[in-house]
Amino acid sequence: MTAVRLLILDAEARTGKELLQMAGLPSMELRTATDVSSFFDLLSAWQPDHLLIDVTLAGVDGVELLLRLADLEVDARILLMGNISQRLLEAVRLSGMAHGLQVIGVLTRPISPKSLRSLMLAEVTETHQAVGLATPSPLALPEVSVLDLQTALAQRQLSVVYQPKIECRSGALVGFEVLARWIHPQQGFIPPDLFISLAEKQGLIDELTLQVMSQALPWFHTFLSQESLSYLSLGHRAELTLSVNISAHSLPSADFFPKLMELCQSAEISPGAIIFELTETGAMEDPVASLDLLTRLRMKGFQLSIDDFGTGFSSMLQLVRMPFSEVKVDRSFVMTSADSHESRMVIKAIIELAHSLGLKVTAEGIENQEALEFLQELNCDRAQGYYIGRPMSAEQIERWMQERIQRREEQRLQTLHSLNLLDTPAEDRFDRITRLAQRLFKVTTCVISLVDAERQWFKSRVGLDVCETDRSISFCTHAIEQEEVFLVENALEDPRFAHNPLVLEAPHIRFYAGCPVRAPRGDKLGTLCLIDAEARTFSEQDKQLLSELTAMVEDEIATSQMLSEDHLTGLLNRRGFEQRAQHLLSVCQQQSLPASLLYFDLDNFKRINDEAGHQAGDQVLIRFAAILKEVFRGSDLVARLGGDEFAVLLIKVSEASLEPVLLRLSELIQDHNQASSPLQSLYYSCGIAEADIYKGYSLQKLYNLADQKMYRNKHLKKLT
């Protein structure tokens, strides 16, 4: 290996040395030129392999300087720095690259030693660590020839590593990207960028990719068929994907893709599980032929990803025209997202653009929690990077999976415990939802189950006597491994549950449907689940309804009880009522269910307050609230909207069937009045409005209508 020679063009001869020392890169040969002419002299005399150029040096036209370098066909790796914005520097970089220069990065002044270090060492050091090799001396780049590469291919020296990809929101595993590795018998680790571009130039890239695929596909097949994936999986087995890098140089060759497809077939991997990642689509020789080919691949079911999006060669036009299914945001933006406003704007724009075209977005280069959180906020779909997992060998992947399952479970339990929900008394706000679910689905049992380390504990339960069961036999443990509803239509026919004591003995579970309940930051706490002693079927619409009800449970967990409660009566306050009513009405609309709003106003409240004092007034309100609670089933919303106004929202109850309920209400009020003094007696007026598919589901409309009716009733009373 040859030591790296770095030539710096900078006004101060000293800065270069200091920078390298600060960045921890002292062991390289270094020369500094302070003006352009001595820079070019040193360039030809000393032949450096790296250049660090200040493009804003007084008297220097940065773009012109790069043009001169391009004319000289300089193949050194170039870093640009300057006293201008990152954006302008990027523009200079692009112009340099468009002229064939290898501009590997830009640094705005003042230069942070950290970004210098990460730019210069990125590929070399990091990948060495990933394959467990000793870190080479900084920047000592190996030199390999075509012959070396030919030999490597003939002797099958290339190996592969796999880097995991997760879903941003849930952290569930979604797949792997396979990356080529070459450990040269004498030179050791060769950076992929180096041998890939060599293979591309020398027409060896097709063979290289086929060798990569012939190793990765059988591995992926074995991985997918692992027993342990079935319910300890981190994601949906059927949806796991394998991403493969395809060079634009391979597109024109006629027999390349047929061979790839053959490999897929013989490894029994369906095209839908494969994502081809393409970079430099702008450099495609024949865009029309490429479009034809890519379209054909898509029609066969393969997924297509545009790699390194946002950098030099991929363009917006390509994205819109070509049949891509995914965009990969280039890692240079993600890795600088913490420090660079521009990077954040670029990432945001790419995600919005991709989503507006119906494409998924993967962000790569995620190196810390902050970057992951930033991407979660932007609704990025998938994430990849050292923070999640480095590129790993097949054996390392096994261990990574085990550790990840453990780590995620620890974090999940920590979140669950921090919410202080376990072993707390029953709460109306949760019971309301389980009762409603039980009624809508007509099942014997509905519970909100929280899955603790060794047990599941029920925060709310209808139709079940016990408050907890052992986790090892719980259905919910399986349900929280899923992203959506987990369904067991007939437990006796399911080998995982046929011998479960909850199936063989009381409560004799036959049917189970559980939807994961998430904490605000995504951890799955437990489920909202339906249980029945009869086997049953469950439609897509049922699943959707259960998910909606689960979202209500999540809302209750996320919002503080204090803010939505009326402190005097313990009923919902206006804010709490309206939030929940809107949500329920939209569920009713989706499911075409009727709903009714009852609006109450006390007739004599002002007189009580004026003549008997506020304390007596409060007592009357408390009493009325208690009677409302008693009359209206727990699954409905009962609220004090303010003053002496009350409201009740009932689901799936028609106006006609309300009559007996209202009769009961007036009976209870009469009982109260008979036992109280005239100043404590209650008189109220009520208006009812219905929502259904014909009348619509607007809460505002319901308010208006019920209010009108209530006033009409009040008026009529005065007349009689």
Ligand code: C2E
């Ligand atoms: P790529 O396709 O963009 O692959 C991602 C690269 O980013 C990998 O580098 C990976 O190790 C690195 N990476 C992933 N996460 C992080 C992170 O958090 N921080 C940092 N600093 N880097 C991260 P690698 O393996 O060195 O590959 C470099 C490039 O070589 C790849 O870039 C790809 O363009 C090319 N390449 C690798 N294997 C193949 C292959 O089998 N075929 C083709 N055609 N190209 C390949």
Ligand code: CA
């Ligand atoms: Ca890639």
Ligand code: CA
């Ligand atoms: Ca990439």
